[in-house]
Amino acid sequence: MPHITRIIILLLGVIFxxxxxxxEDNAYDDEIIKIEHAYHDSYxxxxxxxxxxxxxxFSLDTTKHLTAVxxxxxxxxxxxxxxxxxxxxxxxxxxxxxxSFRFDTQFxxxxxxxxxNILNTRYMPYVYARAGYGFGPPQxxxxxDHENGQNYQAGLGLTFPSKTNxxxxxxxxxHHQEARGAESFIDPLGNEINTKYDILINRLVLKFGMExx
Amino acid sequence: xxxxxxxxxxxxxxxxxxxxxxxTVTYQEAxxxxxxxxxxxxxxxxEPVRDIHDPGKIYLGNDFILIGEEQEGIHVIDNSDPLNPIxxxxxxxxxxxxxxxxxxxxxxxxxxxxxxxxxxxxxxxxLESRAEFVFQDLWKNEEGKSLIGFSYxxxxxxxxxxxxxxxxxxxxxxxxxxxxxxxxxKSALPSSFAGSGSKVSGTANRVTYAKDHxxxxxxxxxxxxxxxxxxxxxxxxxxxxSRIGEGMETIFPYENNLFVGSRSAVNIFNxxxxxxxxxxxxxxxxxxxxxxxxxxxxxxxxxxxxxxxACPGNTNSLLVLDTRNTNDVKEEKEITMTSPYGMxxxxxxxxxxxxxxGLKIFDVSNKYKPELIxxxxxxxxxxxxxxxxNSNLTLTTGPNGISQYLVEGNSxxxxxxxxxxx
Numbered sequence: 001m002p003h004i005t006r007i008i009i010l011l012l013g014v015i016f017x018x019x020x021x022x023x024e025d026n027a028y029d030d031e032i033i034k035i036e037h038a039y040h041d042s043y044x045x046x047x048x049x050x051x052x053x054x055x056x057x058f059s060l061d062t063t064k065h066l067t068a069v070x071x072x073x074x075x076x077x078x079x080x081x082x083x084x085x086x087x088x089x090x091x092x093x094x095x096x097x098x099x100s101f102r103f104d105t106q107f108x109x110x111x112x113x114x115x116x117n118i119l120n121t122r123y124m125p126y127v128y129a130r131a132g133y134g135f136g137p138p139q140x141x142x143x144x145d146h147e148n149g150q151n152y153q154a155g156l157g158l159t160f161p162s163k164t165n166x167x168x169x170x171x172x173x174x175h176h177q178e179a180r181g182a183e184s185f186i187d188p189l190g191n192e193i194n195t196k197y198d199i200l201i202n203r204l205v206l207k208f209g210m211e212x213x
Numbered sequence: 214x215x216x217x218x219x220x221x222x223x224x225x226x227x228x229x230x231x232x233x234x235x236x237t238v239t240y241q242e243a244x245x246x247x248x249x250x251x252x253x254x255x256x257x258x259x260e261p262v263r264d265i266h267d268p269g270k271i272y273l274g275n276d277f278i279l280i281g282e283e284q285e286g287i288h289v290i291d292n293s294d295p296l297n298p299i300x301x302x303x304x305x306x307x308x309x310x311x312x313x314x315x316x317x318x319x320x321x322x323x324x325x326x327x328x329x330x331x332x333x334x335x336x337x338x339x340l341e342s343r344a345e346f347v348f349q350d351l352w353k354n355e356e357g358k359s360l361i362g363f364s365y366x367x368x369x370x371x372x373x374x375x376x377x378x379x380x381x382x383x384x385x386x387x388x389x390x391x392x393x394x395x396x397x398x399k400s401a402l403p404s405s406f407a408g409s410g411s412k413v414s415g416t417a418n419r420v421t422y423a424k425d426h427x428x429x430x431x432x433x434x435x436x437x438x439x440x441x442x443x444x445x446x447x448x449x450x451x452x453x454x455s456r457i458g459e460g461m462e463t464i465f466p467y468e469n470n471l472f473v474g475s476r477s478a479v480n481i482f483n484x485x486x487x488x489x490x491x492x493x494x495x496x497x498x499x500x501x502x503x504x505x506x507x508x509x510x511x512x513x514x515x516x517x518x519x520x521x522x523a524c525p526g527n528t529n530s531l532l533v534l535d536t537r538n539t540n541d542v543k544e545e546k547e548i549t550m551t552s553p554y555g556m557x558x559x560x561x562x563x564x565x566x567x568x569x570x571g572l573k574i575f576d577v578s579n580k581y582k583p584e585l586i587x588x589x590x591x592x593x594x595x596x597x598x599x600x601x602x603n604s605n606l607t608l609t610t611g612p613n614g615i616s617q618y619l620v621e622g623n624s625x626x627x628x629x630x631x632x633x634x635x
Contacts, residue, residue: 097232098232098234098235098236098372098374099235099236099238099372099373099374099375099376099377099378099379100376100377100378100379100381101236101238101379192240192241193238193239193240193241194239194240195236195237195238195239196237197234197235197236197237198235198236199232199234199235199236199374200232200233200234201232202231202232202233
């Protein structure tokens with residue numbers, strides 16, 4: 001399935017979610033959100049950090065296995081109980097396979113995005129999307145050479161309730177990273193194989209994080 | 214409703230671990246060469262002189278130079294007049310990449326075999342002995358044809374994400390790859406010196422000679438060939454010993470030891486019993502191409518890496534090892550370099566070729582604490598070696614050929630004398 005099709009499907013899901021949340025909003029509005037922000041803060045500054053791993057990390061097929069590990073931190077602002085915007089930076093490692101060649105890419109990522117809480121429940125589901133830019137590591141220390149590229153991520157998450165000023169969350173997200181670069185290998189005959197690639201890395205990632213008010 | 218939404222989103226994202234794009238690959242396509250190995254062995258040894266196309270190992274004799282032609286043989290150059298070297302013969306050694314010279318004899322690998330060639334008469338080399346099937350038993354394909362080697366052609370192709378070209382190559386050619394692992398690969402240096410005269414050995418050899426034995430290293434195995442009056446004969450080593458490592462690249466004999474440089478270590482083998490080398494020590498280092506130059510109680514090791522090269526990595530340095538106790542080698546110093554290749558000792562000076570980045574000369578009066586005394590940027594040197602008889606001459610191999618330099622003063626300047634271009 002082309003990735004643009006997945007983006008459309010995901011956006012449709014977000015739109016449906018927003019519509020559904022509007023219907024259910026009243027039922028939980030007063031109970032959950034507005035009692036001294038007991039479970040979920042609804043306004044103002046917040047920050048957090050997370051770690052994500054590729055779902056392929058759980059694969060038992062070691063020959064096809066592709067690793068993805070992302071670490072990031074962010075700061076954001078809640079405009080109301082539904083909407084917040086955030087900006088962050090992170091480090092992202094992705095293995096990638098193109099034409100049966102395997103490439104490792106590492107990026108320092110700078111991004112901005114938005115989050116929309118779908119339901120006002122104790123366990124609060126949300127959707128989010130972000131866009132940013134991945135910067136390659138310094139070239140003098142790089143075994144491989146890969147250039148900067150755009151990245152974007154969209155996902156569905158769940159924030160766990162908390163009566164303190166921090167809470168946990170998890171999310172499934174769909175991560176993309178553009179990458180152009182070059183890498184050389186030594187083949188089994190001892191000859192050089194030089195590659196140049198221009199790729200879009202796609203990863204389904206499972207994300208765990210902690211958020212503070 | 215919520216279930217429906219989750220289902221839609223889940224369907225949208227399942228299976229997203231799939232990359233898109235293209236990869237352009239430049240590689241050496243290896244084509245198997247079949248033939249009658251006996252016919253190959255029976256080819257004439259001496260052939261008319263020819264142009265140098267793909268130079269490999271270079272040996273500097275007192276008044277002659279040998280230049281390997283990768284996979285084909287060895288050019289013989291009369292260098293009695295260093296200002297006017299002249300090609301006089303071509304020694305036909307099919308499949309040859311590496312050789313070593315001891316006195317009037319060349320010891321060379323040739324496909325499955327190791328040969329001993331007498332070059333007392335430079336115009337008429339004579340095959341003295343051949344040890345057959347040293348590296349591999351005769352390999353035949355399903356049609357019964359004997360594999361005698363590979364020819365290589367550089368290719369560049371672009372593949373889409375889903376193309377499994379490389380996987381198929383590895384899967385379908387596994388048996389060829391097993392064969393290839395046993396034969397002797399190309400040197401990690403573009404062209405390098407096998408030695409100079411009878412005393413100075415090159416630092417990037419895969420073939421060497423010590424105690425009446427020829428030692429050859431492949432990628433993972435060491436082969437020992439006894440050299441006696443009866444000719445060459447392969448010495449059987451136990452499988453446990455013969456497959457001694459990964460990525461072996463260089464071998465250098467010194468006193469009772471062989472110093473073997475691999476991508477990730479320097480291994481020292483004691484050859485008190487030359488037919489049974491015993492590993493004395495393994496000194497691990499960063500992954501890199503690593504010529505080794507042992508001397509009296511010290512070993513100099515160059516570690517070279519570069520992106521998009523045969524030696525990928527991020528280390529370029531000169532290691533100084535204390536080898537007074539070969540059972541307990543210690544690192545004394547690490548000097549940052551730019552792109553170090555081969556090296557040689559000349560008195561109290563250590564010359565290190567830095568490829569396109571010139572030639573560095575170190576003072577090694579204190580052999581454990583080399584001090585840089587000069588960098589010569591306009592000499593492009595992959596390898597460097599002193600002339601065996603004329604102490605004022607130093608030779609280098611570079612991107613464009615072999616150059617001879619007159620060394621003046623205390624290595625204060627190198628004046629170009631002549632070149633053999635290729």
